[in-house]
Amino acid sequence: MVSSTKAVGVHDHPCFNFDNSFARSLEGFFVSCQAEPAVAPKMLQFNHALAEELGLDPVALDSDAGLAIFSGNTTPEGSEPLAQAYAGHQFGGFSPQLGDGRALLLGEVIDTQQRRRDIQLKGSGRTPFSRGGDGKSALGPVLREYLVAEAMHALGIPTTRALAAVTTGEDVYRESVLPGAILTRVAESHIRIGTFQYGAARGDSDKVRKLADYAIARHYPDTAEAENPYLAFFAAVADAQAALVARWMNIGFIHGVMNTDNTTISGETIDYGPCAFMDRYAPSTVFSSIDQHGRYAYANQPEILTWNLARLAETLIPFVDSNKERAIELLTETIECIQPLYESHWLAGMRSKIGLSTEDPLDLKLINDLLSVMEKGNADFTTVFRRLSQALRGDNDTVRNLFAEPSAFDVWTQRWQKRLEQDGVLAETNAQAMDRVNPIYIPRNHKVEEALAAAVNQGDMTPFSELLAVLNHPFDEVAGNEAYAAPAPITNRPYQTFCGT
Numbered sequence: 001m002v003s004s005t006k007a008v009g010v011h012d013h014p015c016f017n018f019d020n021s022f023a024r025s026l027e028g029f030f031v032s033c034q035a036e037p038a039v040a041p042k043m044l045q046f047n048h049a050l051a052e053e054l055g056l057d058p059v060a061l062d063s064d065a066g067l068a069i070f071s072g073n074t075t076p077e078g079s080e081p082l083a084q085a086y087a088g089h090q091f092g093g094f095s096p097q098l099g100d101g102r103a104l105l106l107g108e109v110i111d112t113q114q115r116r117r118d119i120q121l122k123g124s125g126r127t128p129f130s131r132g133g134d135g136k137s138a139l140g141p142v143l144r145e146y147l148v149a150e151a152m153h154a155l156g157i158p159t160t161r162a163l164a165a166v167t168t169g170e171d172v173y174r175e176s177v178l179p180g181a182i183l184t185r186v187a188e189s190h191i192r193i194g195t196f197q198y199g200a201a202r203g204d205s206d207k208v209r210k211l212a213d214y215a216i217a218r219h220y221p222d223t224a225e226a227e228n229p230y231l232a233f234f235a236a237v238a239d240a241q242a243a244l245v246a247r248w249m250n251i252g253f254i255h256g257v258m259n260t261d262n263t264t265i266s267g268e269t270i271d272y273g274p275c276a277f278m279d280r281y282a283p284s285t286v287f288s289s290i291d292q293h294g295r296y297a298y299a300n301q302p303e304i305l306t307w308n309l310a311r312l313a314e315t316l317i318p319f320v321d322s323n324k325e326r327a328i329e330l331l332t333e334t335i336e337c338i339q340p341l342y343e344s345h346w347l348a349g350m351r352s353k354i355g356l357s358t359e360d361p362l363d364l365k366l367i368n369d370l371l372s373v374m375e376k377g378n379a380d381f382t383t384v385f386r387r388l389s390q391a392l393r394g395d396n397d398t399v400r401n402l403f404a405e406p407s408a409f410d411v412w413t414q415r416w417q418k419r420l421e422q423d424g425v426l427a428e429t430n431a432q433a434m435d436r437v438n439p440i441y442i443p444r445n446h447k448v449e450e451a452l453a454a455a456v457n458q459g460d461m462t463p464f465s466e467l468l469a470v471l472n473h474p475f476d477e478v479a480g481n482e483a484y485a486a487p488a489p490i491t492n493r494p495y496q497t498f499c500g501t
Helices: 021-025 048-053 064-070 139-154 193-201 205-219 221-225 229-251 298-320 324-335 338-353 363-376 381-392 407-423 427-435 445-458 462-471
Strands: 030-032 042-046 082-084 088-090 093-095 103-110 116-122 161-173 177-187
Touching: 021 030, 021 082, 021 103, 021 205, 042 064, 042 139, 042 462, 048 161, 064 161, 088 193, 139 161, 139 177, 139 445, 139 462, 193 205, 193 298, 205 221, 205 229, 205 298, 221 229, 229 298, 229 324, 229 338, 298 324, 298 338, 338 363, 338 427, 363 381, 363 407, 381 427, 407 427, 445 462
Parallel strands: none
Antiparallel strands: 030 082, 042 161, 082 103, 088 093, 103 116, 116 177, 161 177
């Protein structure tokens, strides 16, 4: 349901208990600044469950007092608003200064699981890094990020989260006039590979070392005890990112802008601009309107993972070994392990998707052959994996009928059934395990667009709220929700997404 804004009562005083370690520790990697006031803000969506997880009072925040904070009209007690500095390779080209051009880190809180979490406003106005932009966000991109981030969380994929979405009461000017909005985003941190590149591009070795020490303490404290802490840190980031991209590939997710400034040290998915999920399986799928050469196509994401991490490695050379050649050698050895590491994560995920509980050297071929059959048969990626469990329950036609030419799938099914027999697991046990990892509901592109169009063009948040409710439980099939599971109608026009900036 869309939350209603309540009157502020005697006890409705939002308290964040900020502990702002980034501001304390990393001078030179941020500029302090304030949000621009919103003219007539309105709360559109508030995430009560996330507020509780953060140790915040959801009643106090889902109020006029909370609205004032999430719109940038009030700076909460203890907040030290700042725009973070970072550089980045964007579509392969290096920009030595990017930074938060429309975002402000309000501060950090320690959540109920004792994890440090950033709370950031996105779309709150100009900062010193705005580069001529207005620093604002339009409503559509804010709601897209809210939907997809929360869907990714429900799918079990590390991601930034959405705490609140508000409209500002002002228009923003893009290709057309659009309602303005602000997203409140939550992350384990917003430190990116581009943050390291920012310091390195300025030749400030001491500051890069401070950043590395900070990132180690915050995200990978165990690596501080390693024989070579900075090399161990790099390996830990590589593993987190390899696991993340493997999860994307397992679920059919295409990020769309895998720039180094959108690659987090924490291993969280960040920036839901031109992202989308595949319908039919096609490895060359590109959704982003600005990815003219397919650099960030679905099938290229693992390769870009390694390319991006190599850029992080370059910034760590001075700290890995005083002998530059030896440092490069050590880092290169770790870089060469990234693809095998990714493949290991990916294969483990794919095994679980087809119900395998043991390992066999022929599993990789079995899985790749299924993907090939899906591609040739124009079959829907998400639905095929979800419906495989029905075949174990005796209903093979449900999945078979998803293929334009099912004979190749029939041949594959026989091999699959023989492989399952090796594991000796009961069919229903396997089917239930598969249904726990293969979603029935993902943010189908056409349903996302319907929800955003209703909100932006008619001011109707009902489709958004209904879609969000379904996506919060992606593995639980519910009668009456069939439309949310159906692929987009086939058209001659390829689906495109846009950055929203």
